Amino acid sequence: MPKNEIAASAFTAKRINISKGWYKFSRNPLSVLGLTVLIIIVLAAVLAPYITPYPEHAGPYTNFRESSLPPSLKHFFGTDTVGRDVFSRVIFGYRFSLLLAAVVITLSVPPGILLGLVAGYTRRKWLEVGIMRITDIFLAVPPLVLALAVTAMLSPKLLNQMMAISLMWWPWYCRLVYSVTSSLRHEYFVHDAELTGVGRGFILTRAILPNCVGPILTKITLDMGFVIILGASLSFIGLGVQPPKPGLGTMVADGAKRLPAEWWMAVFPALAIMLVILSFNLIGDGLRDMFAVEEI
């Protein structure tokens, strides 16, 4: 049964890749460091209500007797103008950043992959050209600008921010998958699969898609960091997480008004953003090396 053979070969190949891949990934100490830091951040964000010293400070809490305190053992990152613990708020802020990145990736990757596969595989020239020109239009303006415009026209809150960024993000995946698909389109294994008479869906998902997994996964990890920057930027302008909720970008924007005397209010949330993006980038580099070696 050719169908099962193709399926089986794709499946076994994938299984070997995981253990081999991890070996290669773990050879890169920086990537492992990135992964470790990321796991700590995710755990901290998920468990934020239980592990932060002052979980109630993530909301509309005020205590003016402890306002604008510099970093100390009691408040690692100091307190803000209304006496809330910046450290606790940063950990809670990670929740919004990670949620944003996860939602954007979940919403934008599947349609991007689907359209890329279709555009790369179809024999109808108008469909291919049509899809790719539409991606060109979306990529004609930097994502931050279009996301800003859309979020502003809706209304400034996290949900709209997620929708706006997702709307901007699928074309990148469409392009990526399109370039892989159209280069594989005339390979023998695709022709062989066509000759066996299996359906188009089967060819796309079992013969072509597995070849896109490496670049897609690498791009997803790098994009997580990028989406977090974008979200923080929107929040910094005031179009994201709304106060009193602790968005990292919002905290930097509020803290920037208190420079230079009360520097901790802006500097620590900014460092927190850098840390999570850095860890995603390090993981992405590791993945890229891993898949690059795999291809040779």
Add this chain to the structure above:
Amino acid sequence: MLKYIGLRLIHSLFVLFGLSILIFFIARIMPGDPARVALGPLATEEQVQKLREEMHLDKPFPVQYYFWLRSVLHGDLGKSLYTKRPIIKDLNEYLPATLELVFTSFLISLVFGQVSGVLSGYFKNTWFDGLSRLVAYIGVATPSFAVAIFLLLIFSHILGFIPAVGRISIIMKPPPRVTGFLILDGMIAGQFKVALNGLKHIILPAFSLAVAHIAQEGRVTRSSIVDNMQKDYVAAHIVHGIPTKSVIFKYLLKPSLIPTVSIMGLDFAFIIANAFLVELVFMWPGFARYAVTVMLNKDLNAIVAVVLIIGAVFAVVNLIVDIVVSFLDPRIRLQRRGG
């Protein structure tokens, strides 16, 4: 070559046309009545009705788009609902400041990126290479507004030798406007003090925008230098006894520049986008700050115009980048001539 430029131009126009439909469509399907939003809750129903007719909001979408496109092609981007002025006037006032900032920052990222790239490619795997890799990792991971805040804190507040905000000191009188670029205008008018003052003001914001791109371009240049160094033609030059310095600058740099120049269009786009944030931090009176203001005030006319202008600038830059790349790389140029 001309045919290639022509095709690219048509493609850019098509993309801009598509972008205008996209953004216009998004602006019109938004919940809420743009006329009511513009005039505020205190306006009477008649006033709102009048503006609605002025903006053709009472007609179907394609008709609205037709009227809008017609006036845009006549050079009229409409009236800002927030500043109550023609948008073209606002642009004329604010765009040069942003372009000055963006070009300066582009120049900085070009020079510093190339220098660090060439040096770390040449001194591969030494402390300099390691340091530049570390800086690159951090540079790429830092949002531009965070860079801006760090630079502001260190250079203006702690060291205190660079002014913190604005384009020029308040006590100075700006030079007569020729190009709209303050530093250039200052030099044209012979007021070098003003030009110097403008230069001092632009350094921090320009660097805030450039840091990520210095890092990135540096890495790209480094890897292509390292790649090209192993090529036979470089070995041949060295064997022939040509000094290392001239091998690098004469023969190695040009082909190694190609990947860097190719990513420059994208870099430029990101510098413009990040100007939205950096201008806020440094209170730079530019187009991006204007854009943020109209966005926060839901000024639909101006938002559409802002997106289109940025799309147009981006399209022009990409066109230039493509032409430059084809000049750097004879293979691309010849391929196009043949095809």
